[in-house]
Amino acid sequence: MRNFTVYHIIPFIIAFGIIYLILPDKDSNITLKKEIYIPKKTSGLYINYSDGKEAELDLIYALVNESLVVWGSSELTGRDTMGYITHNFFPKQYNIPTLSIGHAGNQCFSILCQIAALNKYTKGRKMVFIISPGWFTSYYAKGTSTSSFLEFNNSTFLKSIVHSSVPDIYKNYISDYIYQKRDDINSMGRDMKRLMYMNNKMNIDYPFYALDHGFTSLFYKEQSCTYFDNYIYKSDSASSIMHTNTDWNEIKSQAKEDFMNICTNNDVYVNDKYYNLYVKDKDKFVQQIVPREVNREMDDFKMLVSLISYLEIDAAFIIQNLNPYVYKNLQDMKPVIEELQDITKKHNYPTYNMFTYATNDYDSGELTDVMHMGNLGWIKVNEFIYKTLYTKDNSIDYN
Numbered sequence: 001m002r003n004f005t006v007y008h009i010i011p012f013i014i015a016f017g018i019i020y021l022i023l024p025d026k027d028s029n030i031t032l033k034k035e036i037y038i039p040k041k042t043s044g045l046y047i048n049y050s051d052g053k054e055a056e057l058d059l060i061y062a063l064v065n066e067s068l069v070v071w072g073s074s075e076l077t078g079r080d081t082m083g084y085i086t087h088n089f090f091p092k093q094y095n096i097p098t099l100s101i102g103h104a105g106n107q108c109f110s111i112l113c114q115i116a117a118l119n120k121y122t123k124g125r126k127m128v129f130i131i132s133p134g135w136f137t138s139y140y141a142k143g144t145s146t147s148s149f150l151e152f153n154n155s156t157f158l159k160s161i162v163h164s165s166v167p168d169i170y171k172n173y174i175s176d177y178i179y180q181k182r183d184d185i186n187s188m189g190r191d192m193k194r195l196m197y198m199n200n201k202m203n204i205d206y207p208f209y210a211l212d213h214g215f216t217s218l219f220y221k222e223q224s225c226t227y228f229d230n231y232i233y234k235s236d237s238a239s240s241i242m243h244t245n246t247d248w249n250e251i252k253s254q255a256k257e258d259f260m261n262i263c264t265n266n267d268v269y270v271n272d273k274y275y276n277l278y279v280k281d282k283d284k285f286v287q288q289i290v291p292r293e294v295n296r297e298m299d300d301f302k303m304l305v306s307l308i309s310y311l312e313i314d315a316a317f318i319i320q321n322l323n324p325y326v327y328k329n330l331q332d333m334k335p336v337i338e339e340l341q342d343i344t345k346k347h348n349y350p351t352y353n354m355f356t357y358a359t360n361d362y363d364s365g366e367l368t369d370v371m372h373m374g375n376l377g378w379i380k381v382n383e384f385i386y387k388t389l390y391t392k393d394n395s396i397d398y399n
Contacts, residue, residue: 037061037231043091045076047103048151053227056156059099063121064233067097068389071111072130074104075320075372084255084378086128086385094386095242105148107135108300113149113174115307116166117157120228122311126389129308130318130381133355134371135297136336138288143296146184149177156226159191162198170307172199241390248383255375259365268325269362274369284328285370292335302343309347316388317344318381321354323362323370330357341399352384352398 039061040054049055062069070076070086080088087100101114111129115122134140161174178185178192179200188196259271266275292298308315319340324330337355344351354377356362368374373381387393 034230034232036234041099042067042097043099044087045085045100047077048101048106049154057228057231057233059101060118060121060228060231061233062097062099063118063125065097065235066125067099068126068128068385070098070100070128070130071106071114072100072102073106073132073135075130075132076100077103078368078372080378082255082258082375084375084382086378086382089378089382090385093242093244093246093382094390095240096390102152105145106152107140107144107148108297108304109144109177110148110152112170112300112304112307113153113161114157115304115311115313116164116170116174117153117160119160119164119166119311122313124312124314126314127308128316128318128385128389129304130320131301131340132320132371133322133333133336134287136295136301136340137290137333141290141295141297143177143300146181149181150185155189155191156228158189158195160226160228162191162194166307167310168198170303170310171195173303175199243390246383246386248379252376252379255379256363256365259368259374259376262368263365268323269364270323270326270367270369271374279326279370285326286329287322287327287333289329289332289336292339295336298336298339301340305343305347305349308349314389315349316385317349317351318384319351319353319355320371320373321356321362321366321377323367324356324359325362326370330355333357350384350388350398352381352388354380 037057039058041058042062042065046055046059059069068086068090076085076087078085083089083092085100087098090096090098102111108131161171164171175196175198178188178196182188182196185192259269262271263269263275265272266279268275268279270279317340319337322330322333333355334357337353341351341353354366363376365374366377366380368377384398388398
């Protein structure tokens, strides 16, 4: 056994170390001298990180400088002629820089991974999470698709997760997802494989990546850095919040009036164009309820809120509505909505439950179609965010 160790194991480790030193991609992101990062965009929407490093660094700049960050999906990409979507409204109305991240497909697990990657910058930061009830029904309840996971979580984010101080319970949860989806991922980089093997060690490639990770940890601690660490995120000028007196009732009333001007050909309160294309002469819509035991999205949400709480993020949640004039079985979604509220309540996070089950509880114009907020909906959301996160008015019941 001693001879085997001397003549095989030790030479292998030495050879591996030498090879590792000359790997071409070992440290392409690290620089020795830090520079001040000037953001390209301090408010607005990034639908994903397709803009590359700029989008990621703008997000980190926003976190470091205590901007408001909003996470969501398709509702963030809607038309906003009046400037009521949160990332447009807050900078103009209150001088609060606001950056939104997401488009369709950016569900709970995708957001979980992004938050885990950014963990060093999140403590105490104000974030809003807009939750779509549709994520928890039909095939969406299977959780974030592989394509969306890959779109929002590149190698830099995965590397940050691998080397982060985030507890293993979250890393292992991410590891399990990658392992389950491994056949759907055409090409895995080194950091994705490292992450996958954290909780899934029964694979022929595992010893290589275990040693690779070990060498990184022991001899090349700077390898745990990403280009995030190359910059100083210093604000050019401190901005102060303008606590203006917004007449919420007046702008909500005007928004309802404006909506009725684009809802002239139906009595189900969707805009004319959408009605003609998707609702007219169609049967009422049905949400396909899935059994709780196979609702992966709910498990992802539970883990996401747990991580948000662990990182001490100053968060607020929005549960969006569905149009009860168009859907016929919204009462069946009551267990889903109640569990979402139970999860956020457990962690003492304020939650605005906009969901209604019947037409007599629905505020016409809140949605512009059957599931996406119109001006009225966004005004209500902005009022909730402002009073909850910026005036800390806990007397208001939004449930």
